[in-house]
Amino acid sequence: MPHPDAMPIIAGRERLLAWALVLLSLALLFAQAPHGGAFYWSDAPRHALNGVFVMDLIKAMPLDDPAGYAYRYYAQYPALTILFYPPLFYAISAPFYAVFGVSHETALLVVALHYLALGLGCWRLARFWLPAAPSLAFAVLVLWLPEVAFWGRQVMLEVPAFAFVVWSAVAVMAYLRGGPVRWLYLGAALLVLGMYTKISVAYMGVVYAALIAQRDGWAVLRNHHHWWVAALAVVGLVPLAVLTLKFGQANVQSVTGVADAVASRASWQGWVWYLQQIPAQVGWPLVALALVGAALAAWRRLPGLGLWWLGFAVGYLFFSSIDLKEARHSVFLLPSVVFFALLALQTLSPARLQTWALGVLVLATASLTAWARPVYFVDGYARAAAEVARLAPRGSTVMFSGYRDGSFVFNLRAREDRRDLHVMRADKLLLGVAVRRELGVEQKGLTEAEIADAINANGVHYVVMQPGFWIDLQAMQRFERVMTSAQFEEVARIATPANHKAHETELVIYRNKGQVAERPQGKEIELKIINRRIPAS
Structure with missing residues (x-):
């Protein structure tokens, strides 16, 4: 030595x-x-999305209201965690997205x-x-x-x-x-x-x-x-x-x-x-x-x-x-x-x-x-995003219900041809989750009729659902029953192959046949992770 x-x-x-x-x-x-x-860990697509946000923020240059821009961005892509983690990796990622694409x-x-x-x-x-x-x-x-x-x-x-x-x-x-x-x-x-x-x-x-x-x-x-x-x-x-x-x-x-x-x-x-x-x-x-x-x-x-x-x-x-x-x-x-x-x-x-x-x-x-020790993956979310991008009307909302919401949101944001679409997480409508379910969950008690009406009122034309997601909760049981009602029509089933025992095996896409309203403006979203409410648009 x-x-x-x-x-x-x-x-x-x-x-x-x-x-x-x-x-x-x-x-x-x-x-x-x-x-x-084909992301595995729930944080990974969020880290990826945070860098995209920095790129989009620099392009938009909302000098008059940067916080408002961030809130609106979260309302459109509800997997953003830009302030929850330190920001350097995302700042480094932004120019790479700008050059090579999202x-x-x-x-x-x-x-x-x-x-x-x-x-x-x-x-x-x-x-x-x-x-x-x-x-x-x-x-x-x-x-x-x-x-x-x-x-x-x-x-x-x-x-x-x-x-x-x-x-x-x-x-x-x-x-x-x-x-x-x-x-x-x-x-x-x-x-x-x-x-x-x-x-x-x-x-x-x-x-x-x-x-x-x-x-x-x-x-x-x-x-x-x-x-x-x-x-x-x-x-x-x-x-x-x-x-x-x-x-x-x-x-x-x-x-x-x-x-x-x-x-x-x-x-x-x-x-x-x-x-x-x-x-x-x-x-x-x-x-x-x-x-x-x-x-x-x-x-x-x-x-x-x-x-x-x-x-x-x-x-x-x-x-x-x-x-x-x-x-x-x-x-x-x-x-x-x-x-x-x-x-x-x-x-x-x-x-x-x-x-x-x-x-x-x-x-x-x-x-x-x-x-x-191979790296785990769960595939199929990019295909689900592509299918929704093909079907959904312009300016509409896509509801997602499942464990890997971050993966779906990132893959949808990667579709530069459908930047008009917004994502709404079903858990935000039906539950109050403190960071992760293990730390506490509150069921909001909406009836099946109220769930169906809320989906219409939020401009949701298509729903992407992981069958059996948190089905032990009554609120999620009611949500799945709504999906099998006459108001919704199954249009696709997409397999989610994985190299480990994953939470899911497939995603189901439903079309809402009800009276869908225009996407609402000014509705608030609760962010328990930072203990505040933000405007949805």
């Missing part, structure tokens, strides 16, 4: 090899990525570019400690980790935020190894940008502060650059704090306590939950090697490994203290697992066999990901 205070010297051939290996990995990974509007593939391209940055950043970061071959293996392994590859090939925020964090770590390490102070400013700026992508990466600021204090001791307080960096970071984060406090109450609630937590932070299960996820996230070969590597590093007291020890420990405490637990939240901890695994391999394997051992480990991890 290089001296802990040394700056790595990187040859041009190694850079070319790093680019080649990362690009090859991306080509293989994204060849298996679902596309064509599609699932364009959104995946933006994710893939972040994935490229992540791979190159991992290689560059590992070079502070490891020789060329293990560093290249480190980058490829991180890209192929089952958890990273699963979420990184969907339109999700983990990999984009991950890319910013890794490059911020590269910059901070350059400063800690004796580089000019501009590296520290760059590292802080990249971390702030990472937080504008996904707020949870904020814990790395504690890691950087601890590493700098460890190096400088009390002198850290006398360095005016440290104070400037901290002040600029705080100022830069003020808009994000305002957005989170004003519109992200659900995110705050996920920290303080959620009713459906898989393991409460008040229990010991909550503090070991993320440890239990690691074998599935990286695979048992890496876990076994990482345990050996961590033990060797501790036993030999290897210097200069603070980023890996603290990055895992501080991050683990941070994510475990949040009540809402999902395995994807902790992907930022996994590079430490990979690093210690490679440290064990480098220490224990004979020099002449190290390259072969690295190759076997990479191949084993990639095979595990490809065969055991």
Whole structure:
């Protein structure tokens, strides 16, 4: 292992090899990525739609009433979550939509570019400690980790935020190894940008502060650059704090306590939950090697490994203290697992066999990901949107009832020829849902006749319905009975094939034969996610 205070010297051939290996990995990974509007996770089409909104906002330039424009946009495409999440990924996506058009593939391209940055950043970061071959293996392994590859090939925020964090770590390490102070400013700026992508990466600021204090001791307080960096970071984060406090109450609630937590932070299960996820996230070969590597590093007291020890420990405490637990939240901890695994391999394997051992480990991890952890998809929503776009009268409303409303809404917005159509979600008419059903649902008690009249009054000519959606609720039972009444005529059934056990198997499209009114103006929509009501048009 290089001296802990040394700056790595990187040859041009190694850079070319790093680019080649990362690009090859991306080509293989994204060849298996679902596309064509076949979204799986409910947040993915919403992240994709948010970028479309930014593009549309810039084109419209509603300087007199930007908030009103956003509300009207939500009323037309009720899957918009632009203020619920940090906005950077959407701002980056907007010019790509403008150039390549609105599609699932364009959104995946933006994710893939972040994935490229992540791979190159991992290689560059590992070079502070490891020789060329293990560093290249480190980058490829991180890209192929089952958890990273699963979420990184969907339109999700983990990999984009991950890319910013890794490059911020590269910059901070350059400063800690004796580089000019501009590296520290760059590292802080990249971390702030990472937080504008996904707020949870904020814990790395504690890691950087601890590493700098460890190096400088009390002198850290006398360095005016440290104070400037901290002040600029705080100022830069003020808009994000305002957005989170004003519109992200659900995110705050996920920290303080959620009713459906898989393991409460008040229990010991909550503090070991993320440890239990690691074998599935990286695979048992890496876990076994990482345990050996961590033990060797501790036993030999290897210097200069603070980023890996603290990055895992501080991050683990941070994510475990949040009540809402999902395995994807902790992907930022996994590079430490990979690093210690490679440290064990480098220490224990004979020099002449190290390259072969690295190759076997990479191949084993990639095979595990490809065969055991494919990215899920649910198809059919683009076909449903196309069918409705063919049938619906101009300026009318399409009602959607189903689990994957975001997928339908995005696919309909992608139809540039039918920007006149509005989407109305049946759950907004029939229910009051607090973010997700597990946190509470209120049934509004409309009768079948009232449901039918409300559909007419809202200008709904066609309904797209997932049969059996939330059918345990009486309000949804009444809605399905209305769809089978004489007022509605079935016009199409569209299969929704999936590579996992999905909530649905088909979508049914109904035509409303009743007295449909013009789409109403000024009607309010309740947004429980931000605790306010907005005008529907």
